[in-house]
Amino acid sequence: MLAWxxxxxxxxxxxxxxxxxxxxxSLIFGVMRLTNTAQGDFIILASFxxxxxxxxxxxxxxxxxxxxxAALVPIAFAAGYGLQRLVLNRVLGRDPLxxxxxxxxxxxxxxxxxxxxxTADWRSIDSGGLNDASLRLADGLAxxxxxxxxxxxxxxxxxxxxxxxxxxxxxxxxxxVSDDREVAELMGLDHxxxxxxxxxxxxxxxxxxxxxxxxxxxxxxxxxxxxxxxGFEAVIIGGMGSFFGTLLxxxxxxxxQVIGFHFDAGxxxxxxxxxxxxxxxVRPSGLFPRTR
Amino acid sequence: xxxxAIAPEFQVVRATRAxxxxxxxxxxxxxxxxxxxxxxxxxxLHDLDEVACYLIFALMWNLLAGYGGMMSIGQQAFLGFGGxxxxxxxxxxxxxxxxxxxxxxxxxxxxxxxxxxxAFRLQGGTFAIGTWVIAxxxxxxxxxxxxxxxxxxxxxxxxxxxxxxTRVNLTFWLSQASAVGAIAFTHGLLRSRQGxxxxxxxxxxxxxxxxxIHVRATKLGVYVAAAxxxxxxxxxxxxxxxxxxxxxxFSVNWSAFAIFIVMIGGIGTIEGPIVGTLIFYLLNKxxxxxxxxxxxxxGLLAIVVTIKFPHGLWGGLSRRLxxxxxxxxxxxxxxxxxxx
Numbered sequence: 001m002l003a004w005x006x007x008x009x010x011x012x013x014x015x016x017x018x019x020x021x022x023x024x025x026s027l028i029f030g031v032m033r034l035t036n037t038a039q040g041d042f043i044i045l046a047s048f049x050x051x052x053x054x055x056x057x058x059x060x061x062x063x064x065x066x067x068x069x070a071a072l073v074p075i076a077f078a079a080g081y082g083l084q085r086l087v088l089n090r091v092l093g094r095d096p097l098x099x100x101x102x103x104x105x106x107x108x109x110x111x112x113x114x115x116x117x118x119t120a121d122w123r124s125i126d127s128g129g130l131n132d133a134s135l136r137l138a139d140g141l142a143x144x145x146x147x148x149x150x151x152x153x154x155x156x157x158x159x160x161x162x163x164x165x166x167x168x169x170x171x172x173x174x175x176x177v178s179d180d181r182e183v184a185e186l187m188g189l190d191h192x193x194x195x196x197x198x199x200x201x202x203x204x205x206x207x208x209x210x211x212x213x214x215x216x217x218x219x220x221x222x223x224x225x226x227x228x229x230x231g232f233e234a235v236i237i238g239g240m241g242s243f244f245g246t247l248l249x250x251x252x253x254x255x256x257q258v259i260g261f262h263f264d265a266g267x268x269x270x271x272x273x274x275x276x277x278x279x280x281x282v283r284p285s286g287l288f289p290r291t292r
Numbered sequence: 293x294x295x296x297a298i299a300p301e302f303q304v305v306r307a308t309r310a311x312x313x314x315x316x317x318x319x320x321x322x323x324x325x326x327x328x329x330x331x332x333x334x335x336x337l338h339d340l341d342e343v344a345c346y347l348i349f350a351l352m353w354n355l356l357a358g359y360g361g362m363m364s365i366g367q368q369a370f371l372g373f374g375g376x377x378x379x380x381x382x383x384x385x386x387x388x389x390x391x392x393x394x395x396x397x398x399x400x401x402x403x404x405x406x407x408x409x410x411a412f413r414l415q416g417g418t419f420a421i422g423t424w425v426i427a428x429x430x431x432x433x434x435x436x437x438x439x440x441x442x443x444x445x446x447x448x449x450x451x452x453x454x455x456x457x458t459r460v461n462l463t464f465w466l467s468q469a470s471a472v473g474a475i476a477f478t479h480g481l482l483r484s485r486q487g488x489x490x491x492x493x494x495x496x497x498x499x500x501x502x503x504x505i506h507v508r509a510t511k512l513g514v515y516v517a518a519a520x521x522x523x524x525x526x527x528x529x530x531x532x533x534x535x536x537x538x539x540x541x542f543s544v545n546w547s548a549f550a551i552f553i554v555m556i557g558g559i560g561t562i563e564g565p566i567v568g569t570l571i572f573y574l575l576n577k578x579x580x581x582x583x584x585x586x587x588x589x590x591g592l593l594a595i596v597v598t599i600k601f602p603h604g605l606w607g608g609l610s611r612r613l614x615x616x617x618x619x620x621x622x623x624x625x626x627x628x629x630x631x632x
Binding site: 029033034035037087090091095096097098099100101102104105106107108109111112113115116225228229232233236266267269270273274276277280281284 | 418432436548551559584585594595599
């Protein structure tokens with residue numbers, strides 16, 4: 001019995017990480033209807049960037065890792081802004097094909113660049129023992145500190161994004177260009193700039209997700225597509241356009257995977273995918289659909 | 293009052309000069325290919341087997357994305373399924389492997405019907421990633437099936453009783469005939485009423501529906517046909533390679549290569565995937581030794597072509613020179629207009 005409770009708790013916390021994978025994706029899709037098929041690879045790229053930046057900083061323990069994340073945040077924002085202005089803005093349009101091809105091409109380029117620079121070896125980000133520390137709730141039931149921290153980060157991002165979209169000027173601009181680009185332009189918004197801000201912000205979320213993912217587990221250059229699929233499933237299960245829905249979707253996916261692993265190591269991921277497909281049959285628009 | 297009879301003063305023409313010349317060249321090429329096993333070495337034949345598989349797979353991806361408006365990253369689901377269906381029939385049920393190839397393609401097509409029921413709930417970009425998830429489900433399912441070797445895969449042992457020359461030649465003829473068949477099928481489909489409906493759907497689903505086109509049924513038909521082609525390509529590929537594993541059969545790289553071939557060659561044309569396959573094959577021969585850098589180059593090339601030359605190499609040439617070997621357009625020829 002306790003084993004099941006434990007599996008559900010671990011799965012729910014794992015779902016926080018999946019939701020974090022998805023938040024940037026969700027933001028970009030919400031603002032400009034662009035499906036970024038390189039999302040997972042950007043997360044892995046961020047993990048490797050933190051590994052390298054921490055090595056440059058050279059402090060012992062987790063201090064270097066957190067400083068590396070702090071250094072990566074502005075770099076990630078600039079990279080996202082630049083990518084949108086220079087590349088992605090050119091492929092937006094009614095036809096989703098060009099943007100899908102371009103982001104899919106980026107995915108292949110990133111994976112193979114990482115392979116060339118870092119080889120196929122696994123790396124991980126030093127969390128200063130945080131990944132091993134746990135909080136004992138009862139006999140046989142403990143939660144890891146890092147998964148808990150990750151889950152709280154995901155919750156914080158969901159609350160923050162919700163507030164940003166509903167309470168701030170930039171959030172209003174995001175909603176405006178999403179609802180009707182032409183009218184937003186008439187009101188004096190430059191959609192190319194707004195889109196680029198959204199992608200820059202999404203890349204900051206990617207940097208956070210990549211850091212926490214690299215602390216939790218080892219990363220290798222070809223891991224990206226799996227993360228893309230988990231994040232995507234969290235978004236669809238939760239319902240497009242709702243950040244809290246994405247968090248809940250991630251939790252459902254996480255619990256399913258952990259329960260699947262509990263039965264047999266080979267079927268955990270499979271069961272997660274199947275539950276996602278089952279959701280498509282039962283509720284194709286997700287749990288909390290919000291058409292913006 | 294009866295309306296005055298109007299003599300038809302116009303003509304609808306489809307063939308172009310290039311298409312008539314092209315038909316002769318194509319016929320010669322097919323004859324050449326048919327005799328190839330008599331004088332070419334086994335390595336060349338095997339290379340051309342793989343070219344045929346890539347060509348069939350790319351033609352079907354082009355049909356889906358370039359004509360059906362369905363951008364899929366999951367066509368490897370049907371390619372891998374075709375390969376495994378061949379293996380299961382040949383190894384476990386002792387069906388002649390060459391007979392099993394078309395049956396494997398049919399099974400892939402049959403699988404496409406329930407899968408479409410799932411995938412068609414998603415649109416645009418979400419459709420693309422959703423199809424990828426479905427391919428992953430198939431990969432993990434076969435990886436967990438110990439009867440076909442699990443994650444490590446297995447060999448096509450059923451071919452052991454057949455002597456080598458017969459096997460190589462039969463595989464070659466089957467793959468080349470399939471490639472020619474795939475081109476003929478695509479060309480025939482696009483010239484038919486269904487092809488016209490498909491073009492209308494690509495331009496606007498809503499407008500097509502309002503003109504009485506059964507959008508969903510037409511898209512389903514294309515999806516199933518593309519699955520048949522992908523299954524055929526998979527069965528042929530693993531018939532030639534004698535070994536299959538879930539990671540090879542359901543690799544997303546299949547979709548990556550199809551996207552590359554079609555975008556470089558020219559999406560939404562029949563010549564495009566043919567040109568793209570030849571370029572892809574030559575690049576593969578010359579540069580695949582560079583490993584990761586080769587793939588980085590392919591990815592960058594696909595990005596640059598999509599942004600700068602969205603019609604691809606063939607699309608650009610065809611527009612500039614008004615050249616079409618497989619014309620699907622109807623042209624109206626009017627008599628020289630007279631002054632009233």
